[in-house]
Amino acid sequence: MSHTTQAELKILLKKVFGYDEFRGQQAEIITTLVNNQDAVVIMPTGAGKSLCYQLPAIARAGTAIVVSPLIALMQDQVAGLVENGINAAALHGHLTKEQRQATEQALLAGQLDILYVAPERLKSERLRRVFQQIPLALFAIDEAHCVSQWGHDFRPDYLTLGCLAQEFPHVPRIALTATADKRTQQEIIERLHLQQAQLYCSGFDRKNLFYHIEPKQQPRQQLLDFLSQQSGEAGIIYCASRRKVEQTTEWLQQQGYAALAYHAGLDAKIRETNQRQFIYEDGQLMVATVAFGMGVDKPDVRFVVHLDMPRSIESYYQETGRAGRDGLPATAWMLYGLQDVLFNRQLLAQSTAEPRVKAVEQHRLDTMLALCESTCCRRQVLLRYFSENYTKPCGQCDWCVNPASTWNATESAQKALSCVYRTHQRYGVSHVINVLLGRNNKQIQQCGHQQLSTWGIGQELNEAQWRSVFRQLIAQGYLAISMDGYGTLQLTERCRSLLRGEIALYLRSDQRAVKRPKGRFELEVSPDDYPLWHALKRLRRQLAADHQVPPYRICSDATLFAMLQLKPTQQNQLLQVPGIGTHKRRQFGNQFIELFAAAEYAGEEFLN
Template identity: 50%
Template structure:
């Protein structure tokens, strides 16, 4: 372990391991197999990068995305580590040069896509080289029930079959118990030691708002974040492009990203997002997995994701550097209807459809919950939390509740009397006694439930219907174009055999930590003079990154620059004591950093 700690300090610039990193490094460096579950930003990459430097040979890192490979290789090269990647972005000559380096034992780490690894050419290359370990990143891709299934991952068991003496480490940031079991089974890791870290991301603030005018709500959320980088997820390609255009018109630097765009356009937009500050990436879930940008300050969802697991994975892309970040989502019943329709229209088998329906129900329950968001999220991954985190909307401004039994009875009765053929909007019109053509067309103005719900406005009724669906008292009939139907549970409520407490609609979303404390405090509580030094260091870093054509964070993370600004080192020895300043970076950038501080 002393050798590991010395390497950690010399190469990466850190004096100590985080959490269970040290145990994992010792186990894998000693030749053991491991399954590592650690949240995004928890330091997963260190768990295989450091053993790669401690063992003889080259570590093979299986990674599903080109962007992740390029970022991590560039970051490692900045540290003086001999790293390379093999993927479709290289021409034949460049790929051949990498293969030669690998065969000659000149690399510490080689990143490769699963498709490339499984080719006869690469397998033959592995036979001729010395392999230190196999690292399988994003291991949840092996699960057919997961949100990022990649069939090629299923074939990675051959690594153990052909090279049983080489240790393997599988890593993922999101895996519920069934996915975890499938990773173990599919990758042949039943004898591997499992390391499960806390899934808690205490720096992320979770907020869910009921959809009213989602674009306006998004702009309100982004107004205090104009200089921050963030991601806005939408369900469809069309909505991605419309949202990006809308944000540009509102003065934001926003770019679209989805699978329908030309590959070069996608690559250009991704480069801008990684290398510039203040860029809003409007995207489908085609964007994000493996994005290594540490200073994403928010992830916003304009539509429901497909599962709580997907939501956790996507929101985890915010605040990887540990600084305050936001996970914001606008949610409406129409989202659930659309997702359920997509499930029913898919070609999946009935078992898969049932699983996806349950995942949507769980997600809707999360949205409507009055409990601590963090407690609900962690419980999904089998982790207990006391609640009252003080850093989610439900804890910052606890929602009020009210006895909704009578309102629920009126809603259920109106759904029944209108024939269980209509969506919430029309049923609400009937309850409120609206004078619409549709109400008169179907004679619903003559029903006993017509006008019995005038005590609530349309917004409050929408909240009632969302909660009735979330609680299982109503279900959405997708084949009936989103019409609402009673369930078996409805009878007891209609008969008055049970009561129902509902969440009151919030008047206004609570202020975020940033909005309530100020941007400077939220960014790291720097005194005025240290803040000036920090900004000067960031300007220097941006210029260096632009000259090298790399993302700014591979030079130094904000957290490291912040520590430098606070310590104000006057010489190289003092600078070397700052966490995140390793030997290679000290030699390469030390003099320029000191000059920037003195200027």
């Protein structure tokens, strides 16, 4: 289909995917690909990246080859496409020899619209020779940030994908990611030879996410308070270590929550079972390290929790993006503490990376701490990191809803800096606080620090308040943590003016009660519709079990909610529901129509 118009593409969009309109830049991107041009796409999670190559794949002649980094991601995408009536398959290492041969035969016979492959499989000359024998619609390189050696998800096999430009010069290519700062964007373009591609950057703002970041005080109680407001919704809880994942999972189960664990140290079958349960069942909590997430496309995750501070804003953005993929309200909630900073610095100190790589990682850690310690709108700080200007406070973060107070911390900061100096910049935060508080423990006595002029001068603050002071002094660049791996505090050049009393310093007070918006986490289903809403969800689960796919592959919560508002009783009315295309109406239409008809006839008694 050459020189296809957007009007023609909209007809195809409605017929196959059930949507009346494109979102954002989708129409321009799709038109570019359909008309044989390359594209680089930076688009927030949940904004519809997949459609940007899936629709051109069926609009153009031939098979579209999609490079995807994880088997789970491929399988999930294939399941969704099949439910929309699209011929799709995947080639990966978990297939049997017979399955692989059947897929290759279907490919050679021209029976596939879309084929997903892992990047390492494209190193096979045999597979690339197969591609030379068939008509190809396009190449799509998903999660393209994996090509960046500076990035948080670097995959060496992605570096081989540049060969596609030379071997298939007449096949359009599209590289897509949700997470790419300017440096990473340039790496994608250079390493994949996409210098002539159209660049589409839809921005990084996830408008449906509510950002909430607070210091660790009583982490488990804080987590319980947060979960009590989630109405049994599905969520992901990230922890920094495998041990903490297991401890948190066990504790949540004891509190009565349906919690599952996931980390790289678990047996592969246990990981697969837990991931499947999380995807297929409602209201599950997945407690995980960052090993979990990239291959999961579950759209109704209503919150992502970080119990420990991530190592970079890129990681934070990528991980929080797993909440609210359906576009409905969701929350990114994080706890952080000074220990997180020390832990990440120790990991960096132990790394064998080159000094320039360590310097970049240190900058990323510093900017992550700065986001946590910011005294303005979270969204403004987050988007500024990605070179995006958000002109006014968002109204959708903890700072906008309930700003914290500040206090004149000049004198306390001077005491803290002086104590670091008097202890010869050889100790970490805990020891310096012990000196300030006038404690007389064994280490203090061994060092003779009870004789220092700064011993006991900081008793106007308690230990938690001092930790807040030190955390903010580090975040604002008055103190640094050495690279020796021990968390040693060091004075910076910036602290001179503060020590001399030339400037005043105001710090944020950690003691505040954040008023979370009510009703953010639930669809606004009227009480009269509750029985019908739950009956619709039961029917969706039944259909999903019959088709052996996750419930959201039958239809998303947003589609189900739109159906609830319309209450269709005729087949043609179903096509008015966003997300219900021709194939899904044919597959499931009768069951939904029968449910609405029965509810209208028999009332609440039938639904229960």
